[in-house]
Amino acid sequence: MTSSVVARLKQKKIAELVSLGKRLDERGLTDYREVQVEIGVIEKAEGSARVRLGKTEVLVGIKIEIGEPFSDIPNEGVLTVNAELVPLASPTFESGPPNENAIELARVVDRGIRESKAIDMKKLCIEPKKKVFIVFVDVYVLNHDGNLIDASALAALAALRNTKVFNYEVKEGEVQIKPGYKSLPIRNYPIAVTFAKINDILAVDPWLEEEQVMEARLTMTIEKDEKICALQKGGTGYFTIQQILEAAKIARQKAAELRKLVVKK
Amino acid sequence: MSKKKVKKLVDEKGIRYDGRKFNELRPIKIEVGVLGNADGSAYVEQGKNKILAAVYGPREVHPKHLALPDRTRLRCRYHMAPFSVQERKSPAPSRREKEVSKVIREAFEPAVFTEYYPRTSIDIFIEVLQADGGTRCTGITAASLALADAGIPLRDLVSACAAGKVDGRLVLDLNDVEDKQGEADLPLAYMSNLNAVTLLQMDGMLTSEEFEQVMNLAVDGCKQMYQLQKEALKARYFEVKEAINQEAEKQ
Numbered sequence: 001m002t003s004s005v006v007a008r009l010k011q012k013k014i015a016e017l018v019s020l021g022k023r024l025d026e027r028g029l030t031d032y033r034e035v036q037v038e039i040g041v042i043e044k045a046e047g048s049a050r051v052r053l054g055k056t057e058v059l060v061g062i063k064i065e066i067g068e069p070f071s072d073i074p075n076e077g078v079l080t081v082n083a084e085l086v087p088l089a090s091p092t093f094e095s096g097p098p099n100e101n102a103i104e105l106a107r108v109v110d111r112g113i114r115e116s117k118a119i120d121m122k123k124l125c126i127e128p129k130k131k132v133f134i135v136f137v138d139v140y141v142l143n144h145d146g147n148l149i150d151a152s153a154l155a156a157l158a159a160l161r162n163t164k165v166f167n168y169e170v171k172e173g174e175v176q177i178k179p180g181y182k183s184l185p186i187r188n189y190p191i192a193v194t195f196a197k198i199n200d201i202l203a204v205d206p207w208l209e210e211e212q213v214m215e216a217r218l219t220m221t222i223e224k225d226e227k228i229c230a231l232q233k234g235g236t237g238y239f240t241i242q243q244i245l246e247a248a249k250i251a252r253q254k255a256a257e258l259r260k261l262v263v264k265k
Numbered sequence: 266m267s268k269k270k271v272k273k274l275v276d277e278k279g280i281r282y283d284g285r286k287f288n289e290l291r292p293i294k295i296e297v298g299v300l301g302n303a304d305g306s307a308y309v310e311q312g313k314n315k316i317l318a319a320v321y322g323p324r325e326v327h328p329k330h331l332a333l334p335d336r337t338r339l340r341c342r343y344h345m346a347p348f349s350v351q352e353r354k355s356p357a358p359s360r361r362e363k364e365v366s367k368v369i370r371e372a373f374e375p376a377v378f379t380e381y382y383p384r385t386s387i388d389i390f391i392e393v394l395q396a397d398g399g400t401r402c403t404g405i406t407a408a409s410l411a412l413a414d415a416g417i418p419l420r421d422l423v424s425a426c427a428a429g430k431v432d433g434r435l436v437l438d439l440n441d442v443e444d445k446q447g448e449a450d451l452p453l454a455y456m457s458n459l460n461a462v463t464l465l466q467m468d469g470m471l472t473s474e475e476f477e478q479v480m481n482l483a484v485d486g487c488k489q490m491y492q493l494q495k496e497a498l499k500a501r502y503f504e505v506k507e508a509i510n511q512e513a514e515k516q
Binding site for chain 2: 098100104107111114115116216223226227228229230231232233234236237238240241244245248249
């Protein structure tokens with residue numbers, strides 16, 4: 001079923017349909033696939049979420065540990081994002097250390113969270129210069145059917161919102177864990193929206209076969225006040241300035257829609 | 266040793282702390298054809314950035330299974346020297362360097378006629394000898410000239426420049442301090458004759474109006490850079506022509 005090669009005929013069909021404003025899976029150019037968000041799926045993790053974007057499936061687990069802050073920001077917690085493209089998720093994934101695709105995925109998710117200041121890092125300081133909380137966001141791709149960035153960013157945000165930090169007290173320089181939990185201080189909700197450029201036309205949320213046909217990819221991460229907080233172009237093609245501005249407009253709408261799935265009032 | 270934070274990066278008159286105007290590039294020095302072994306090379310200084318780029322290829326691909334039947338395999342390594350920054354950087358490639366290498370490669374893919382050289386590789390090496398902010402852009406500027414120097418056909422020279430927001434002002438070509446303390450940084454690579462953005466990244470926060478302005482500022486920077494690149498290439502080939510003429514006169 002899933003293969004890394006798309007038949008030439010199918011490639012042609014995908015590109016032709018996009019030119020007509022249609023897609024092989026009958027979506028419109030600015031439609032996402034069905035999105036499902038489940039939170040708290042791993043009890044041993046401090047926070048977790050599983051996101052399904054069509055057949056793409058991503059699990060994010062959050063672990064919290066106590067460690068040393070960076071010397072240039074001694075009074076703030078530390079955020080670390082890692083992504084694993086585990087071999088069970090796709091015939092094209094191989095075991096071993098993260099390759100450039102996994103690194104890019106992790107860094108784009110990281111940029112969205114960091115630049116939108118989604119986590120109030122100052123509140124994660126236990127003792128300046130000595131002890132802070134380290135938030136580990138681990139993105140685990142379970143099934144690859146395209147657009148891993150948006151699925152991972154959404155899962156990361158859902159998981160962070162679901163994250164509990166253990167209570168503690170400091171006695172004679174030692175951190176002692178006390179019973180009970182507090183929520184992780186979250187104050188922004190970055191949402192990544194990814195476009196594929198196919199036949200010089202933008203289509204949102206590309207699935208795997210569209211990704212193999214696309215000329216280029218553009219991810220825009222939009223924060224709660226509709227500001228852009230991260231960008232990443234990928235792929236072997238290019239974008240015109242007009243296309244980028246058009247993408248920014250669509251991204252703002254799409255981000256607002258997706259955000260509702262994670263941030264329910 | 267961490268540097269003291271500069272309090273004000275842009276003054277009331279809009280002059281930046283290194284004396285530049287909002288839309289002014291740092292001083293740039295470009296030399297083409299600086300390395301003996303490489304098929305093409307270039308050295309670029311942009312402010313305190315000192316960057317060498319070399320191109321090898323088209324050549325046989327190693328390992329062989331990476332060869333592509335219908336086009337060349339473009340590869341890129343962006344690497345920072347351990348002494349290029351304040352605190353020594355481990356020479357092992359970091360995650361940042363791997364990501365930057367990937368996006369730089371993708372910035373050149375649309376420029377190179379990859380289909381001209383099936384089953385070969387073209388390798389771009391970028392060494393940051395000294396870093397002072399915006400090194401991926403300076404690296405692209407250098408690598409673009411190295412590709413041209415290697416005689417590889419390009420759809421256009423790729424020029425790169427960053428723009429961003431510092432102290433609430435939109436500025437061109439951020440240096441290290443402006444990048445670290447500023448509110449946003451948007452590196453952009455551009456093919457001037459094709460209106461094609463081949464690299465686009467951003468971190469920070471920008472409203473949609475600011476985003477449009479910053480992008481236009483970066484494109485203007487790329488266009489200025491493009492002129493400088495062209496001049497540097499011409500100067501290089503003028504030198505070559507002179508050398509040939511002198512040889513001819515001797516004989």
